[in-house]
Amino acid sequence: MRKYQKPFLIICCMLAIVFIAKYAYEQSSAPLTVDVFQVNADEAELVLAVVGRVRTKDVVNVRVEFPGKIITLLADEGDKVKSGQIIAELRSASQQTALAEAEANLHTLEAQLQFAQQDFSRITELSKKGLVANLLLDQSRTNLATAKSKLMAAKEARNQAVIRVNDYLIKSPLDGIVLYRPIDQGQVVSVSDTLFQIGSLGPVEIEAEIDEVYASDLSLHMQALVAPTGKQKIENGFISEISPRVNPLNGSRLTRIMLDKANADFVPGRSIDVNILVKSFDKVLSVPRSALRKQGKTWLVYTIVDQKVKPTVVTFIDWPGSSVVLKSGLDSNALVVLDATIAAQALAENKRVTPRKTISSKNSSGKTSLVDANAAQMHVSKENH
Numbered sequence: 001m002r003k004y005q006k007p008f009l010i011i012c013c014m015l016a017i018v019f020i021a022k023y024a025y026e027q028s029s030a031p032l033t034v035d036v037f038q039v040n041a042d043e044a045e046l047v048l049a050v051v052g053r054v055r056t057k058d059v060v061n062v063r064v065e066f067p068g069k070i071i072t073l074l075a076d077e078g079d080k081v082k083s084g085q086i087i088a089e090l091r092s093a094s095q096q097t098a099l100a101e102a103e104a105n106l107h108t109l110e111a112q113l114q115f116a117q118q119d120f121s122r123i124t125e126l127s128k129k130g131l132v133a134n135l136l137l138d139q140s141r142t143n144l145a146t147a148k149s150k151l152m153a154a155k156e157a158r159n160q161a162v163i164r165v166n167d168y169l170i171k172s173p174l175d176g177i178v179l180y181r182p183i184d185q186g187q188v189v190s191v192s193d194t195l196f197q198i199g200s201l202g203p204v205e206i207e208a209e210i211d212e213v214y215a216s217d218l219s220l221h222m223q224a225l226v227a228p229t230g231k232q233k234i235e236n237g238f239i240s241e242i243s244p245r246v247n248p249l250n251g252s253r254l255t256r257i258m259l260d261k262a263n264a265d266f267v268p269g270r271s272i273d274v275n276i277l278v279k280s281f282d283k284v285l286s287v288p289r290s291a292l293r294k295q296g297k298t299w300l301v302y303t304i305v306d307q308k309v310k311p312t313v314v315t316f317i318d319w320p321g322s323s324v325v326l327k328s329g330l331d332s333n334a335l336v337v338l339d340a341t342i343a344a345q346a347l348a349e350n351k352r353v354t355p356r357k358t359i360s361s362k363n364s365s366g367k368t369s370l371v372d373a374n375a376a377q378m379h380v381s382k383e384n385h
Contacts, residue, residue, distance in 0.1 A: 031307055031352040035338040037291060039330050041283040046319050048218070048276040051229070052208030052257065054266045056199030060173050064090060067190045068168055070183055077181050081172040081198065088170035088183075088195055102158040109151045116140075116147035176200045179268050199268055204259070205240060206272050209252035217278050218242055224257050229271040236260040239276065285326045292316075292324070293340035302343030304335045307354060309347040 068090030075087035123140040126132040180197035183189060206226060210218070224237045236259070243254040257274060259266060266272070292314075293300050300311045314329030330336070335355060337343035346353050 031354040032342075032346050033356040034304075034342055034346070034353050036304060036335040036355040037288060037338050039285050039287060039326075039332060039334045039336055041285055041332050044281045044284050044286055044325055045277055046279040046317070046325070047321075048210065048214050048278050050208045050210055050274050050276070052206040052226075052272045052274050054204050054268050054270045054272055055207050056176065056179070056204055056268050057202065058174070058176075058200035059179065060176075060198050061194045062087075062170060062173065062196040062198060063194055064168075064170065064189055064191055066090075066168065067188070069188045070185050070195075073181075073183075073185045075172075075178050075181070075196065077178050079178045080201070081176060081178060083172055083174050085172045086169050087172050087178075090168035090170065090189070102154070102160075106151070106154040106158045109147065109154045113144075113147040113151045116144040120144040170195060172196075172198060174198060174200060177268070203262065204266050204268060206237065206257040206259075206266075206274060208255050208257070208274055209247065209250065210255050212246050212251050212253050214278075215242065215253040215255065218255065218276065223277045225275040225277070226257065226259070226272050228265050229273055231265060233265075235263055235266075237274075281325060285330055285332065286323050287314075287316075287326060287330070287336055288323050288338060289321065291336050291338055291340050293344055300340070300344075301330065302337045302340055302347065303330070304337065304353055304355060307352040309337065309343050309351075309353055311344075311347065 070088060071091045072089040073087075074089075075081055075085075081087055120140045120143070123132055123137050127134065127137045176198045178196055179199045181195070183193065183195050189195065218239060220239055220242065222239045224239060225234050226237045227234045237257045238260070239255060240258040241254075241256040246253055257276075287301055291301050293302075298313050299316070301314050303310050303312055312329050312334075315327040316324040317327065319325070337353070343353075
């Protein structure tokens, strides 16, 4: 019985090898399963997605005219203030001393004027009775006029001293709300220090820095969809201002957006997600950016025809985003491989492919959402807004 064991084992091994070889061959010749994207003509929009920040329409930085020490703070961040309201007080020993000297001098001259007035009245009565010479009366009249003149000058000097002291009383330049207060009581400030940042009451605007490459495609009154970061409710707005100046530090242009209607969620300083609707298309083809592959100076997408990968040269609008609008290269209903890298490899190895999942262009876009990204995005299917 033992002499039959060895041939039996050899036969089993040979069968196993044949089975493994057959399995490997079948696997190597089996079609590669890939995800595909069905291209269909549909409405589309180029959307520029940026993050902005709410600010009041007018913002004033309050500074001092003279250096001094903050002795009183009468307003804090978030407080509403009236125009002319005292919001801080500085102390300046020299100006207080000057005011005290002016007050003392005024009191002295007031007393001198009173004495000169009494002396003139007395000498006038004596002159009527012929008891004093006219020269003495003239001298008394001159003394009275001099006292009045000195008193007027002293009053003006006192008023100027009061004005200079009042310059150390910091007042709000407008009706508004305190947005920022970087100083503390007891701090010594200079003329270059900002004490308060005060924003006007009323409508707010959203301020965003947009790359100059994309800002050139914007125009006034262009529609925008906005929402506070973390909020789902979207509000409508429009571009109200585009700065012609390019920031040399980051190559951006300041753009301001106004809301169509007031919203309490848009408080000054809050971050806002903004989608600016740059351009609309009625019927266009679009593909995910993952389906594109650059070869030399041309861009390719890979379609599936009879289980074969076919490279196709395409042109598209060069607008960064998850999808792009095609100018040429494809026809409706074409099946495009979602992963261009996998498609290129399958083509190089001459492998057959079969779709695993077909996604239509309409379903791939999803609903328009506001994203936290300083870049452009493509949202397909306008009806989803």
